[in-house]
Amino acid sequence: MTVKVVELEAELEAANKLIASYKAMLFGARSEKARLILDEQGRLDLDDLSDIPATPAAANDDPSVGRPRATARRNIGALPKHLPRVTQVIEPASTQCPCCDGALHRIGETVTEALDIVPAIVRVIATVRPKYACRSCDGGVVQAPAPRRLIEGGMATTSFIVFIAAQRFAWYLPIYRQAQMLAGHGVHIDRSTMLRWMQRLAWWLDGLFDRQLRFIHSQGRIHVDETYLPMLDPGNGKVRRDQIWAHGIDDRGWNGPAPPVVCYFYDRSRSHRTICEQLGAYEGVLHVDGFSSYKALEDPGHKGGSIVLAFCLAHLRRRFVDLHKSTKSPITAQIIKLIGQVYRIEAEIRGTSAGHRFAERQAKSKSIMEELKVLLDDTLARVSTTSTLAKHIRYGQGHWRGLTRFLDDGRIEVDNNFIERQMRPIGLQRKNSLFAGSESGAESWAKISSLLQTAKMNGLDPFTWLDDVLKRIVSGDVKNNDLDQLLAWNWKPATREEQLDLAA
Incomplete structure (x- = not known):
């Protein structure tokens, strides 16, 4: 009996330690979670999901003891020069001298600048295409062709749909919240309609996604990770745990030639078969964690290219x-x-x-x-x-x-913390949207997120980039065999004349 009590006490103590660890992770103050564990040791907690700086520090690195803190950014100096300026001149109430009533002359000025913003404007674009006919004969009627749009005959322009997508997949604002915001403008759009727009947009981007994935798999070293994605399971009244996989590259750590790129995949499984299908004939170094599905890639009987695994030291340290x-x-x-x-x-x-x-x-x-x-x-x-x-x-x-x-x-x-950072957008979208409604919706989610997240990593505004890219693709200005020029790291914005041609 005494032995049984000792065993139960040991199990209880282990369970209490586990609960205490979870409570610290969930409810502990961030300042506590980032405290030094050892006097000689810097930050040891999992800061591997933080935003990537322009020249990123190695994830989970420990700063040297006594290293001075980085200078805070306080936006001291002139505001960005690329922003348009609106000049307001404020004249004195009177330009007559208060002493002799003579006319004052200008001797200088004081200029101060402050950031301003114009909120989003919801408007209607009315496209008028006049018809012309000859009075002297019964010849044909002349009319300019209608400009191509992402959804032919639809109620929304390409830019409107791109804006919804950028808010949803780049800045993690769920569709239902955007529908509520539009309702505040007096525009009532059903969420199902907006979701269909996203699937159609993903269809247009399919070729560009394939080019981006092919670029990743052409590199000798790639990062791979996976996380769960709640999926609505019709008929069962439940939500099942499907998977989002991520493949990515980032050579900035050694000043290599490849830009930061990521591609996401949706799949129901996180099995060895799934990762084999995704990699195909890939050969090279795979940065991964210690999950068994990855370890089997080095087996002699593995069908596919020769793969070498580089495991994550951060996982061991955690x-x-x-x-x-x-x-x-x-x-x-x-x-x-x-x-x-x-x-x-x-x-x-x-x-x-x-x-x-x-x-x-x-x-x-x-x-x-x-x-x-x-x-x-x-x-x-x-x-x-x-x-x-x-x-x-x-x-x-x-x-x-x-x-x-x-x-x-x-x-x-x-x-492998580079790719773990790229899982943060999936986590935020998962938190805000709770679950994916369908497998086709999850596939659209993966494709659009891949392209917008890559644009962000390359320093581009997601809406500006995607709006220009979609207009060029939809208009036929860029053909399928020229899509490489639209990839985020190759992209150059259209000139003013080209923008007018695309809008025509």
């Missing part, structure tokens, strides 16, 4: 960080410290050439990883095989070859 929060073990502290040293080195070499990163990793990071391996092996021999610490150590040992792959190639990243 395990020990979570354990350290509940146990405060000196072993976990030492492991975290060693991994933190690797990340400090990564922060120093971020943005340098692949050759320099390789040399620095060989000179500095390699010995740290070897010390970490010895520590993991020695610790496992001294702890209970059923403990959580042993479980995490075995994870590291089982993935060690992929975890150290970055040491031998300066182009390989130390973690």
